[in-house]
Amino acid sequence: MGGEPVRRAGRGGRERVLVAASSLFARRGITATTMEDVAAEAPVSKRTLYAHFPTKEDLVLAQLDHLLGSGYTLLETLARADLPPRDRLLAMFAVRSRPDGVVGGCPFVNAAAEHPDPSGRVHAFAREQKLVMLALVTALVDELGVDAPELLAEQLVTLADGAASRAMVLDDPHYGRHARAAAETLLDHAPRRSRERSGPAGIG
Template identity: 35%
Template sequence: MTRNSAPTRERIIAAASKLFYGEGIGRVSMDAVAEKAGVTKRTLYYHFRSKDDLVAAYLYGRDQPNLSLFQRWFDETEGGLAEKVRGIFIHLAGSARHPKWRGCGFLRTTAELAHMPGHPAIKVGAAHKKRFESWIRGMIEGEGVRDGLPLARQIMLLLDGSFAVTLLHRDPSYMEAAGDAAVTLLRTALRQQRSTEAPARPRRAKEG
């Protein structure tokens, strides 16, 4: 790829992202993407061989920014691990109150492509979710929990479940409720961890 072609590719992805997220991938044609990006269809197909490739690039472009946003919300929330995780849900609830919010782009795309399990976009979405899971697992194990994978997966289920239910009811309070449930899970796990690590009290010798 030449130096001059990179901005064109980025402009196409930006246009596709707005259209795919706002309307869904099935309703957006390559003609519509080309028009919004201000390029010819020939130029569009020069950069992306097919719509499938463009959809995968759309999700790939959301991967790191989304993870960075979650990490920033986590870092900026005061308190311990449980409170910081809840901070992610609280911020998501705030985002869901925006009129242009359409849920999780990764989950929505996967739902549209459920009949095509080998689609490259599904692989991108799965990798994104695994990266979030690995990151939250690292945060949990950093607090002394020996195996944070089961707990990280429970947090993932709460997160993605809240995306789905909030989108269905258009009620962000479901995300806040999921955040409260995450707090309960994490606090319980941390208490159990500390109780197993607490040294046993020495028995008093019997008198007499």
């Protein structure tokens, strides 16, 4: 049958495309997913799909941006003011399955791996989110009074990215417990600033 597919109640075409793209990219990868696949999954006509996203790169970028507001990434947890700094840091290691059950790993790492050109728009967007993550983690480590918080922050984000990648490869949403144990050891034994230097890093 031709014409526009029946719309699902409660969602516009653009949102359905983004949800479909997120699921397909996690299950199949970005490169292996065609625009036609996304249109069929949404479902929308190809005309509607290309009206919202003229190129696949536009769709990938919009899908990554959509994830930032979905609660699926770590950035929202790291920014939560209602949780103590240590709890937010350790929450990085609670690897979560997607609503469709896929253990997809970090979407920004995955996107950068499939768009390896550092000057490309997708790779640059992924890099920006990783730098935002590092800045948030550094600020939280600094709140804990750790001396040289930048060094510990780099170690923690490396552990978090590694845990997410291995959880994806092994299809094990519980894999993050290993990296969490290492993170707790690092946090417990990190040198603290003296009382005279207990303010934010670089002050006092």
